[in-house]
Amino acid sequence: MPERKDYYGTLGVAKKATDDEIRKAYRRLARKYHPDLNPGDKAAEDKFKTVQEAYDILNEPKKRQMYDQYGFYSDAGVPGGGAPPQGGPGMGFEGFDFSDFINQQGGRRPPPTGGAGDSGGRFSDIFSQFFGGRETAQQQQPEKGADLEYSLNIDFWQSIRGTQVRLSISRQDACTSCNGSGSAGGAVATCGDCNGSGQVSQTAGAMKFNLTCSRCNGSGRLRNVCPACRGEGCTARMDSVEVRLPAGVASGSRLRVAAKGNAGRMGGDAGDLYITVRVEDHAFFKRDGDTIEIKVPITVPEAVLGAKIEVPTIDGRAILKIPQGTQNGQKFRLREKGVASARKETRGDQIVEVFLQAPPANDERTRELLRELAEQYPPDPRSELWTKV
Ligand SMILES: [Zn+2]
Numbered sequence: 001m002p003e004r005k006d007y008y009g010t011l012g013v014a015k016k017a018t019d020d021e022i023r024k025a026y027r028r029l030a031r032k033y034h035p036d037l038n039p040g041d042k043a044a045e046d047k048f049k050t051v052q053e054a055y056d057i058l059n060e061p062k063k064r065q066m067y068d069q070y071g072f073y074s075d076a077g078v079p080g081g082g083a084p085p086q087g088g089p090g091m092g093f094e095g096f097d098f099s100d101f102i103n104q105q106g107g108r109r110p111p112p113t114g115g116a117g118d119s120g121g122r123f124s125d126i127f128s129q130f131f132g133g134r135e136t137a138q139q140q141q142p143e144k145g146a147d148l149e150y151s152l153n154i155d156f157w158q159s160i161r162g163t164q165v166r167l168s169i170s171r172q173d174a175c176t177s178c179n180g181s182g183s184a185g186g187a188v189a190t191c192g193d194c195n196g197s198g199q200v201s202q203t204a205g206a207m208k209f210n211l212t213c214s215r216c217n218g219s220g221r222l223r224n225v226c227p228a229c230r231g232e233g234c235t236a237r238m239d240s241v242e243v244r245l246p247a248g249v250a251s252g253s254r255l256r257v258a259a260k261g262n263a264g265r266m267g268g269d270a271g272d273l274y275i276t277v278r279v280e281d282h283a284f285f286k287r288d289g290d291t292i293e294i295k296v297p298i299t300v301p302e303a304v305l306g307a308k309i310e311v312p313t314i315d316g317r318a319i320l321k322i323p324q325g326t327q328n329g330q331k332f333r334l335r336e337k338g339v340a341s342a343r344k345e346t347r348g349d350q351i352v353e354v355f356l357q358a359p360p361a362n363d364e365r366t367r368e369l370l371r372e373l374a375e376q377y378p379p380d381p382r383s384e385l386w387t388k389v
Pocket residue numbers: 175176177178179180181182183226227228229230231232233234
């Protein structure tokens with residue numbers, strides 16, 4: 001048989017107590033014996049559990065009825081048959097539905113946290129803080145500074161030849177007044193809001209919640225805040241960063257400049273600076289990887305008879321041999337006249353695409369020659385076309 005417990009006595013109410021009286025008595029006792037208000041007090045903890053158990057039974061009509069009738073309550077149900085009522089007695093917080101509890105209280109919001117100027121979070125916030133509230137404040141641990149991103153535009157020739165650029169960037173640097181500690185030195189005072197515990201209690205209905213103290217961020221101590229950085233340990237300042245871009249740097253390249261991001265906190269490493277390079281288009285040279293592509297016009301006689309022509313390259317002029325019978329749109333490769341690879345010791349090629357330019361026929365002599373040419377070259381260039389249509 002389960003041991004007999006005096007739940008009414010535990011809560012200090014009469015056997016005929018109303019639900020409301022039971023609830024009030026429970027709230028008063030829960031507040032008094034809550035473990036978070038009596039840290040390390042085993043007796044209070046046991047008392048709290050007893051109060052909790054009594055309330056669990058007496059607050060549930062079916063459980064209270066069984067207790068009244070048999071003098072005990074058991075999850076296993078009534079001796080000699082009968083299904084057990086739903087739900088067991090809650091011990092501690094595990095069986096306790098906080099949200100239901102708050103709803104019973106008319107959805108009351110918890111009071112604001114001390115000194116935070118916050119009008120009180122929603123219940124879920126309180127709830128998560130309640131369970132997460134025991135971790136130590138993160139601000140006291142070294143933290144790596146944030147990486148910074150910078151977008152740098154350079155022109156075509158800067159990308160081909162490489163360049164050196166001086167950037168002005170706004171970054172968080174370690175405060176020079178406090179060397180990044182955020183503290184102005186002197187004695188470290190105990191936080192008055194939490195009496196050094198780093199936690200403050202907050203009431204939500206009959207429950208007390210422990211929240212991380214907002215004044216000291218859970219450290220329990222108050223520093224003399226550095227006036228230069230307001231305790232942040234870093235200050236924003238413009239910094240000049242010299243960046244050398246290698247010859248052949250391509251659009252979209254990302255360069256990392258170590259330790260030129262934001263300063264770390266509490267002695268943490270600085271973040272890095274990442275520079276994304278954008279290369280502006282050139283009016284004539286098109287770049288595809290390490291290959292340079294250009295389009296060059298040639299005359300009909302050059303195409304027909306062949307020629308040596310001068311074409312521009314990124315190095316200057318180069319000779320390109322146009323073979324006899326060159327057609328419109330034909331492409332020629334100039335080896336190693338492309339971009340010096342930023343990664344390898346090689347150079348890309350230049351591809352020259354030629355297009356035929358019809359000669360102007362403003363004079364009779366030119367027209368004569370072309371008519372002669374037409375007689376000399378009678379086949380219809382479209383004859384093959386018709387066989388495919
Ligand atoms: Zn400072």
